[in-house]
Amino acid sequence: MTNRLLSEVIFPGFQNSWLEQNHDGAVLEISEARLAFTADSYVVEPRFFPGGDIGSLAVNGTVNDLAMCGARPKFLSCSFILEEGYAMEELTRVVQSMRAAADRAGVSIVTGDTKVVDRGSGDGLFVNTAGIGVIEHRLKISPQSIQPGDAILLSGDLGRHGITILAEREGLEFESSIESDCAPLWDVVDALLEANIEVRCLRDLTRGGLATVLKEVADDSTFQLRVEEEKIPVSDGVRGACEMLGLDPFFVANEGTMIAIVPGDQVAAALAAMRAIPEAANSVQIGQVEEETNQRVILRSILGTDRVLDRLPGEQLPRIC
Amino acid sequence: MTNRLLSEVIFPGFQNSWLEQNHDGAVLEISEARLAFTADSYVVEPRFFPGGDIGSLAVNGTVNDLAMCGARPKFLSCSFILEEGYAMEELTRVVQSMRAAADRAGVSIVTGDTKVVDRGSGDGLFVNTAGIGVIEHRLKISPQSIQPGDAILLSGDLGRHGITILAEREGLEFESSIESDCAPLWDVVDALLEANIEVRCLRDLTRGGLATVLKEVADDSTFQLRVEEEKIPVSDGVRGACEMLGLDPFFVANEGTMIAIVPGDQVAAALAAMRAIPEAANSVQIGQVEEETNQRVILRSILGTDRVLDRLPGEQLPRIC
DSSP states (O other): OHHHIIIIIIHHHHOOTTGGGOSSSEEEEETTEEEEEEEEEEOOSSSEETTEEHHHHHHHHHHHHHHHTTOEEEEEEEEEEEETTOOHHHHHHHHHHHHHHHHHHTOEEEEEEEEEEOTTSSOSEEEEEEEEEEEOSOOOOSGGGOOTTOEEEEOSOSOHHHHHHHHHHHTOOOSSOOOOOOOOOHHHHHHHHHTTOOOOEEEEOOTTHHHHHHHHHHHHSSSEEEEEGGGSOOOHHHHHHHHHHTOOGGGSOOSSOEEEEEOGGGHHHHHHHHHTSGGGTTOEEEEEEESOOSOOEEEEOTTSOEEEEOSOOSSOOTTOO | OHHHIIIIIIHHHHOOTTGGGOSSSEEEEETTEEEEEEEEEEOOSSSEETTEEHHHHHHHHHHHHHHHTTOEEEEEEEEEEEETTOOHHHHHHHHHHHHHHHHHHTOEEEEEEEEEEOTTSSOSEEEEEEEEEEEOSOOOOSGGGOOTTOEEEEOSOSOHHHHHHHHHHHTOOOSSOOOOOOOOOHHHHHHHHHTTOOOOEEEEOOTTHHHHHHHHHHHHSSSEEEEEGGGSOOOHHHHHHHHHHTOOGGGSOOSSOEEEEEOGGGHHHHHHHHHTSGGGTTOEEEEEEESOOSOOEEEEOTTSOEEEEOSOOSSOOTTOO
16 A cells, blocks of 8 residues: 555655655755755554664664665654653653664754644554765765676574564564564664775665565666575574464565675675674675666575565555554 | 653753754754754644645645744655555645645655554544755854844734634634635745844744744743734734634744844844745734843733733643644
């Protein structure tokens, strides 16, 4: 439904060159500075979960959208919509969590708004964060920049955020405890830029997971992407939970994991830079950009067979972020 | 309740020098550019009303917060929270209204987000707009800049937005039709700046109306403000509705009306500049800043008696914007 709304109503209605960038944020030129600007609402249910809460998610999600534009996150807004009767103690916890996440990510929450709606017209708390970041390099970080031979690097294992939320919601318990990967990713991007990697494209693996993100990148480039299942880390806990819930970990959301597409001859330096950052200590190459111009994503399975990955089939999991 | 949340939870939690500006938006220095940044959620009920709708309100409200910082509004984000089952036809109307309002105000909607919550967890549609504006002058537009002898100018008549919303909600009909004053105010500010007026302070008369805004300005300055009731325009329709509803027009919200505080010797030039803009054609001086440093707002009534104006007493009207 959201995809239809975007393609049929919202994008045609607002149509302009910035929205056509089709990125996590808009890149703007203001007074000779290049800025990134992004905004997201957070309606995650439950609001507190292992590894984070709606507050840290709202900060890290927006920080990461800026980072994926190659922008150093600087300033956030914070808007709350509270349902009448929402506990002030819980709001205090959320504010403290946001402050801690902002401090960790090096951003300041500089403006905001609070609205209260009557009981039954909201659901406890919704948070919106908008963010401004500064682009300090001249790279064009975009799917349009990728080239055959480029390497696809992945910063960590798949699916921990989505599985954590679903498990909490369904009251499931697993043998191994799973925590959301919710974390800021700017340090990873900064490490790549500091190492002078010619970063081609960056994406965090949020809605629709790795498969959907790869397909979006392939669609916005002209090339085929190929990834190898055996190189893509999925924890035993997430794998087991996915089997129980009938989910494919390739389509489950992360909130602190990203892909970086870099020139093939810079893989070693790029991985070394990424692995020096705790949030990306387990970075690996999972595949490459190929010459074929069919905009496909091919997954070479562990058994050696090829499978075409597409966007998330059917409805997206609701209120995962 | 919102005031308590802000003073006890949100400001202390996020505490930093930008929030201490206590303004409608934050003023930021980025790469030698001075920017304003603001964000607001809109939960107005009903969503469509004479003179506007939630979409035009979301654009003009954020445009005006930037304008009140003395910033030329440039870029907006737009985030929707939809309740499951919300009619796509209505969303289309809102998007078209936002586009039209953005075009009128000279801003571009460059990024955004859409979330869907389950039925009963929202109320049709909530909109959040964040905005970036550029400050092209070196004035410090702030209550701290006002001086004894400065003039208080008002751009139009009081209370049309608030009365329109309440009348729609209560199903009231008045002899004279009242429409919201929802409109962008940047052209008015731009006219003052272009006329080289040393603008001291700007505020739009949203939550809490003229009285609350004047008291906030007095509190953030050190001076007494004095205004004269007979100079403050209130339409017969708004006056009648206020009598019927038991409201004081001085506390009812506008969405396209502002005060400008300017040096006393620049009143004629400032009023001429403002009146040249259709949204402020009826601008008048309503009072002045006085030497007393008691942070009071004094209203000289039509009968010649003085009354101290304070912030909105009791609860604010809910979901007025």
